[in-house]
Amino acid sequence: MSTSSSSSSFPRTIVSYTLSTSLFIVFFLCSVFLFTRRALEPSLSPYHADIPLPDPRPPIEPLPSKDLNGKPHDADADLTVDTNPNQDEADPRRDGDVAVNTQPKATEDSDGAELAAKPDLEDEGASRKEESVEENNAESAEEQAVVEKLRGCDLYKGSWVKDGDEYPLYQPGSCPYVDDAFDCQRNGRRDSDYLNWRWKPDGCDLPRFNATDFLEKLRGKSLMLVGDSMNRNQFESMLCVLREGLADKSRMYEVHGHNITKGRGYFVFKFEDYNCTVEFVRSHFLVREGVRANAQGNTNPTLSIDRIDKSNGRWKRANILVFNTGHWWVHGKTARGKNYYKEGDFIYPKFDATEAYRRALKTWAKWIDQNVNPKNQLVFYRGYSSAHFRGGEWDSGGSCNGEKEPVKKGSILDSYPLKMKIVEEAIKEMQVPVILLNVTKLTNFRKDGHPSIYGKINLDGKKVSSRKQDCSHWCLPGVPDVWNHLIYVSLLIQAHS
Ligand SMILES: *[C@@H]1O[C@H](CO)[C@@H](O)[C@H](O)[C@H]1NC(C)=O
Numbered sequence: 001m002s003t004s005s006s007s008s009s010f011p012r013t014i015v016s017y018t019l020s021t022s023l024f025i026v027f028f029l030c031s032v033f034l035f036t037r038r039a040l041e042p043s044l045s046p047y048h049a050d051i052p053l054p055d056p057r058p059p060i061e062p063l064p065s066k067d068l069n070g071k072p073h074d075a076d077a078d079l080t081v082d083t084n085p086n087q088d089e090a091d092p093r094r095d096g097d098v099a100v101n102t103q104p105k106a107t108e109d110s111d112g113a114e115l116a117a118k119p120d121l122e123d124e125g126a127s128r129k130e131e132s133v134e135e136n137n138a139e140s141a142e143e144q145a146v147v148e149k150l151r152g153c154d155l156y157k158g159s160w161v162k163d164g165d166e167y168p169l170y171q172p173g174s175c176p177y178v179d180d181a182f183d184c185q186r187n188g189r190r191d192s193d194y195l196n197w198r199w200k201p202d203g204c205d206l207p208r209f210n211a212t213d214f215l216e217k218l219r220g221k222s223l224m225l226v227g228d229s230m231n232r233n234q235f236e237s238m239l240c241v242l243r244e245g246l247a248d249k250s251r252m253y254e255v256h257g258h259n260i261t262k263g264r265g266y267f268v269f270k271f272e273d274y275n276c277t278v279e280f281v282r283s284h285f286l287v288r289e290g291v292r293a294n295a296q297g298n299t300n301p302t303l304s305i306d307r308i309d310k311s312n313g314r315w316k317r318a319n320i321l322v323f324n325t326g327h328w329w330v331h332g333k334t335a336r337g338k339n340y341y342k343e344g345d346f347i348y349p350k351f352d353a354t355e356a357y358r359r360a361l362k363t364w365a366k367w368i369d370q371n372v373n374p375k376n377q378l379v380f381y382r383g384y385s386s387a388h389f390r391g392g393e394w395d396s397g398g399s400c401n402g403e404k405e406p407v408k409k410g411s412i413l414d415s416y417p418l419k420m421k422i423v424e425e426a427i428k429e430m431q432v433p434v435i436l437l438n439v440t441k442l443t444n445f446r447k448d449g450h451p452s453i454y455g456k457i458n459l460d461g462k463k464v465s466s467r468k469q470d471c472s473h474w475c476l477p478g479v480p481d482v483w484n485h486l487i488y489v490s491l492l493i494q495a496h497s
């Protein structure tokens, strides 16, 4: 018994000892486990929540290093194409008949308002969402009041007012996206009054330009300029005016790493903090350039006025589109129209350039109607930008150097090119509303805004060279900044219509 009891008591002690040790160990492990979880959780989750993952960049597309024709791009041609706007003034009597209306169809269109509705808010947390909605309401009430004052005001009828406080929107030489050809101050231009003009509509004041607000309106969207080198001029301006709204300016970049040069026809700039892009697609005519082989075995250029330009696949992806064409329709092969214009497989031996322009715009209008969804896309057409050549044309010694003030009076102020009337006709017949950025008249004033001899470095500034002057494009900062200011104002109006 005692043996059994002693023999059984010894193992019993061991068993209870082992049991309590095991229990302690289990208890200890559990506590460690729980403690670790509690300690780790709070430090892990905010890490996930607060550090945003970088957005996947848009897929990189192979870029043609050559022109759409397959020819290397003719850099000089890009710079010097133009004509005096007076040439286009075919029928000045009709000017008074055309209704003065700032936003032809767009303001009547309620669909357009959805563009500013920021659908991406839905993805965010509920409390954050409420907060933003409240903020947005306060903002939009303020905005509403601003927009109310613009009602019935023709933004494009007015005058230039000197205002060194608001303009320039960025300092000369401060923006890395200005092409050499438009960087007038760096190229030696000494006078600076041309930098300080702001546009003042007769019936209202433009709301002050607000780059941050403009970027907010572009959040999650893409803005694309499609057209010739005048639109590249405007594109560079757009990059510069929006850049001023960035706290950290290194957070915008060209997604393929390209610097802007006139030889390249496609750029995509990403604004990382606003998840938006600003893009340029070169398309001189908006319709399709091609080539044909002649009897001598050479190739000649052709223009298919019934087919949309090859780059149209890119246009489809943009939320906001800004088109232009015009300056390439007035010179050389385009004006002569010999064995150049094409419809279907037929090449016209001779065809009128104005009629070709009209048909090309119809082709463009039809494409817009068939491919653009006005619920989430908005289309602008930027009107003809006037040139100011004295004593000759762009290719025959015309000049504009030494102009330091805008035109004050004279017939040039009222010139409205036939091309613009054709644009208005095309837009009127479209189903998709197009906002006409009717800048022709405001550019008529600005004979002082062109690069003239400062499209290239000219540091002595006095010697006037005999080479071609650029009296078509614009110095930056300069006139295209105002066009972009008008796009900003149009977006404000659009959001409240
Ligand atoms: C510009 O817009 C931003 C964002 O909408 C706003 O917070 C800011 O107050 C505006 N700045 C001015 C000077 O109005």
Ligand SMILES: *[C@@H]1O[C@H](CO)[C@@H](O)[C@H](O)[C@H]1NC(C)=O
Pocket (backbone or CB within 6 Å): 055, 120, 220, 221, 222, 275
């Ligand atoms: C960025 O914008 C695109 C639309 O362009 C949208 O699909 C995407 O969800 C946005 N990303 C973020 C992080 O908001």
Ligand SMILES: *[C@@H]1O[C@H](CO)[C@@H](O)[C@H](O)[C@H]1NC(C)=O
Pocket (backbone or CB within 6 Å): 257, 258, 259
């Ligand atoms: C772009 O320009 C910058 C500054 O001029 C230069 O450092 C850089 O190498 C250029 N990049 C390319 C891809 O040409």
Ligand SMILES: *[C@@H]1O[C@H](CO)[C@@H](O)[C@H](O)[C@H]1NC(C)=O
Pocket (backbone or CB within 6 Å): 095, 098, 099, 100, 101, 102, 104, 156, 416, 424, 436, 438, 440, 441
């Ligand atoms: C555009 O402006 C011109 C004046 O330069 C005017 O004659 C024309 O009617 C305007 N077009 C529209 C659609 O407002």
